Amino acid sequence: MTIGELTFSLSHFAYQYWLAFLAVIALAALIYILMQQRRRKQMLRFSNMEMLEKVAPRQPKPWRHIPVAVTLVGLMFLTFAAAGPTAAKKVPRNRATVILVIDVSLSMEATDVPPSRIQVAKKAAKEFADNLTPGINLGLVTFAGTASVQVSPTTNREAVKAAIDTMKLAERTATGEGILTALQSIDTLASVLPGAEKPPPAQIVLMSDGKQT
Incomplete structure (x- = not known):
């Protein structure tokens, strides 16, 4: 009915x-x-x-x-x-997507940027989330030796910021895997959101302190 x-x-x-x-x-x-x-x-x-x-x-x-x-x-x-x-x-949803890809390798413990690189990165990432247009989907991917999706693209900024606060450091820096995981997250969202045949407009914001190891 x-x-x-x-x-x-x-x-x-x-x-x-x-x-x-x-x-x-x-x-x-x-x-x-x-x-x-x-x-x-x-x-x-x-x-x-x-x-x-x-x-x-x-x-x-x-x-x-x-x-x-x-x-x-x-x-x-x-x-x-x-x-x-x-x-x-059915509620219309903005298809535009931004994925935060954050380096959580052990080198992010360095204190050359006080209080530490990882703390500065967390602060910058949360400010970025707060300033992003509300209707845009924001996701979070972290990478060290491997990459993982911490938060799938969503308009819930609090969920993203909570995940940023709980990021844990690990060995090695697989930057390429972090970017690939972000692209896969974008593709997954595009497959479930109705809209045009073209992929949704998307950007990847990479936060890292060095080269891939």
Whole structure:
């Protein structure tokens, strides 16, 4: 079922097993209808219409069914509410991406830039994250002997800054692997984001203190 841009299906209920109760409601409605038909047949069995009028002088009014109908409809709404309906909504997302690639080799412990190279790099990286246009996706890749994606491209700046604070140093400097990992992260984002056939506009910002070892 679709309402505007919202799309509903059975998969959009958190507790789908509650929907089985709809069968119970449908059964109750069917039983009520059958009882009403049986009651009507029993009334028509009277061959003497004058006697029928004395036994049931008033014709039943249609509104007598309203309380039952309201109860059944209320149970239906209660069932849908208990099933936990959710909705999937497509929200436009900026495809532009920047990947921070930061060197975490042991040489970054050097204190020639006080208090240390790594601390200066962390501060600069967080300032860069704060100053970046909010809608742009920002990811974080670190590299030493190997490279790894610490944060996939996201607009959540706090997640990136938290990952920057927890970076750990290791041996060797595989700069090329860091750049390759960043390119792969960009390609992964491009594959899941809808948009033009061309790859999203992207930049890699490399922060390193030396050459590859």
